[in-house]
Amino acid sequence: MLADASLYPLMAHTRKTVSVPYAQPYPLAHEADEPGDHKDRFRVAVRDARRHRSAQRLAHAGTGLAHVVRLICEVREAKTVAAYASRPGEPPTGELLTTLCHAGVRVLLPVLGERLARQWAVYQPDDELVIRAPGRPPEPPGPGLPVETITEADLVLVPALAIDTTGARIGQGAGWYDRVLPLLRPDAMSVGIVFEPELYDATVHPLPQEPHDTRVRAVATPQRWQLTDF
Helix, strand or coil, rough: CCCHHHHCCCEEEEECCCCCCCCCCCCCCCCCCCCCCHHHHHHHHHHHCCCCCCCCHHHHHHHHHHHHHCCHHHHHCCCEEECCCCCCCCCCHHHHHHHHHCCEEEEHHHHHHHHEEEEEEEEEECCCCCCCCCCCCCCCCCCCCCHHHHCCEEEEEECCCCEEECCCCCCCCCCCCHHHHCCCCCCCCCEECCCHHEEEECCCCCCCCCCCCCCCEEECCCCEEEECCC
């Protein structure tokens, strides 16, 4: 059983409300844009903003994220969570992964094979994660499990560069989670993970989307979490 949500009253759940007291990168679409061009400019802008966070701010964000995510009811009730090991510059997930494991949750991390083959592996806190190729997330050393293993997850934590209040998400560009999320059980929760400035009010700044993009049902930042309109 995860920690009681009442222990963290300041890290509250909100719904469909975005109030960001600092500038958000929002590159405008160009008339000559091809599909995906606008999203690529978003990726450049957000990655540039992420490079300016200090190690101290990242560490603080990791602690905040671990506290916020365990406030989510579906997380506290989950037996299996599909998560991911963060890469440099992303909201750190190390503390969160450890918290889930110590609470008795079975944690799955993605394993990417040749041609972006989708697999999973069980994570343990004492695992030494392996980076198998530049740009890929760290992976557990254990044996890979088939892609269908995601159907055992009660909740999946999804990395993103930006998310809006409709659940629209901009990822790294490989489309890996756009192929994985449709495999979830209908009752499973999907939670996108971003920094607070990367959560956009879709009524003001909707994110560009393409037909193959898959939305998430909730979003969590190091400060709070909220359901989306999806």
